[in-house]
Amino acid sequence: MTAAPRHRSVADHRAAVARLLGEGAVARMALDRHAVGLRLAADLAADDDLPRFDNSAMDGYAAHPRSGEDRTFVVVGDIPAGAAPTSGLSPGEAARVMTGARVPDGTVGVVPVEQSDASPTGPAPERVTFAGPVATGRHIRHRGEDVTAGAVIARAGDEVTPALIALGRSCGCTHIEVHVPTRVAVVATGAELSPPGTDPGPGGIHESNSEMVGALAAAAGCTVVRVETCSDETGAMRTLLGALDADPEVDVVITTGGVSAGAYEVVRQVCEPLGTFEFVHLAMQPGGPQGLGRYGSTPVVCLPGTPVGAFVAFRVLIRPALDARHGAPPARPGRAAYDGPTRHTRAGLVQFVTSVLGEDGVVRAPDARHLTALAAATCLIEVPEGVDQLIAGDEVTIHHV
Ligand SMILES: Nc1nc2c(c(=O)[nH]1)N[C@H]1C(S)=C(S)[C@@H](COP(=O)(O)OP(=O)(O)OC[C@H]3O[C@@H](n4cnc5c(N)ncnc54)[C@H](O)[C@@H]3O)O[C@H]1N2
Numbered sequence: 001m002t003a004a005p006r007h008r009s010v011a012d013h014r015a016a017v018a019r020l021l022g023e024g025a026v027a028r029m030a031l032d033r034h035a036v037g038l039r040l041a042a043d044l045a046a047d048d049d050l051p052r053f054d055n056s057a058m059d060g061y062a063a064h065p066r067s068g069e070d071r072t073f074v075v076v077g078d079i080p081a082g083a084a085p086t087s088g089l090s091p092g093e094a095a096r097v098m099t100g101a102r103v104p105d106g107t108v109g110v111v112p113v114e115q116s117d118a119s120p121t122g123p124a125p126e127r128v129t130f131a132g133p134v135a136t137g138r139h140i141r142h143r144g145e146d147v148t149a150g151a152v153i154a155r156a157g158d159e160v161t162p163a164l165i166a167l168g169r170s171c172g173c174t175h176i177e178v179h180v181p182t183r184v185a186v187v188a189t190g191a192e193l194s195p196p197g198t199d200p201g202p203g204g205i206h207e208s209n210s211e212m213v214g215a216l217a218a219a220a221g222c223t224v225v226r227v228e229t230c231s232d233e234t235g236a237m238r239t240l241l242g243a244l245d246a247d248p249e250v251d252v253v254i255t256t257g258g259v260s261a262g263a264y265e266v267v268r269q270v271c272e273p274l275g276t277f278e279f280v281h282l283a284m285q286p287g288g289p290q291g292l293g294r295y296g297s298t299p300v301v302c303l304p305g306t307p308v309g310a311f312v313a314f315r316v317l318i319r320p321a322l323d324a325r326h327g328a329p330p331a332r333p334g335r336a337a338y339d340g341p342t343r344h345t346r347a348g349l350v351q352f353v354t355s356v357l358g359e360d361g362v363v364r365a366p367d368a369r370h371l372t373a374l375a376a377a378t379c380l381i382e383v384p385e386g387v388d389q390l391i392a393g394d395e396v397t398i399h400h401v
């Protein structure tokens, strides 16, 4: 009889994956749409005031009244957006201004053209009369009222959003420091695998893990550089892993399948003898059989072949390490009340149950099995090691997926 596999805790293996993957790269890049979704690796400070100068919020007239009752003004200028006033306003003077135009020094307030006797189009009149008094400060956007130059407008760890791109660019910022997406290659192994659309033959199956793990990696902010499948031939696997290790575009390899106790476990057979890998059975279900190590200098994380096991293991073990590399805050587990039939789970193993969190804050297991349940799931219920059943009303820990 062979020895029972060593059981390692989920937390220990998660930490081992984090150590293996280590810190990600940081780079300077343009603050543009290509940065959306990345996280800042350094605080971002404004280069310029926002707005850069006092300007008009309305198409109308910048005016400097002699008194509070003043209604009629001499028009001394006409300032479109983009132009600079050539002179300031003295008492009794106004200048026609367009929205966004710099208002002349001496402006007390802006009166919208609709509240004047002037035509909105055509040349500026010589005089203008307003329907009411000029309110001090009205319709003026003041220099630096949004941001003053040098102020921190985003912190390290913040996600680059379309709004942050607008804010930063408006403050004159051109570049940002970001956490670079991890470049991932995925290798799904198994002699039985056949891409959908091809005939799998009598004992074959439609292959799904490669693109599922690729999608999980992409959703975690990685750049998925290669997605491969490999037979159970050790020679082919060695060639592929060697090529991935030699590829400077690959930071991390994630494999699926070929890690458990069978006779054709290609990942294990190729990697275990190197002495740079460890294969363990985690105290978790699904996703128990796991491996990790370095092929050459490249970190390789080996997930089990069952699609639900690979999904859960990616979420629970790899995702946190990727989030850390990408500067994202750790995903916080939630708490919810379980509702549904009593489910018996295996004590001694942490169980992850594919589940749906309702708007009522109650978590239910979908009435489906395996991949159908996974596809419906919005979270995983974590049933701790010491618990052997899940009963309606139980307070449970959940992980969003
Ligand atoms: N004697 C034992 N047998 C098994 C154990 C064990 O401890 N002792 N553990 C079981 C558990 S739990 C899991 S999980 C699997 C993990 O096995 P492998 O990682 O070696 O995966 P495979 O055997 O290659 O495949 C398992 C299963 O998943 C299907 N599969 C594999 N790759 C894909 C893919 N790319 N797309 C779709 N489906 C895939 C495969 O056909 C198998 O049905 O081992 C148990 N056995």
Ligand code: MOO
Binding pocket: 284, 285, 286, 287, 288, 289, 304, 306, 308, 309, 310
């Ligand atoms: O650990 Mo396995 O089938 O339960 O994924």
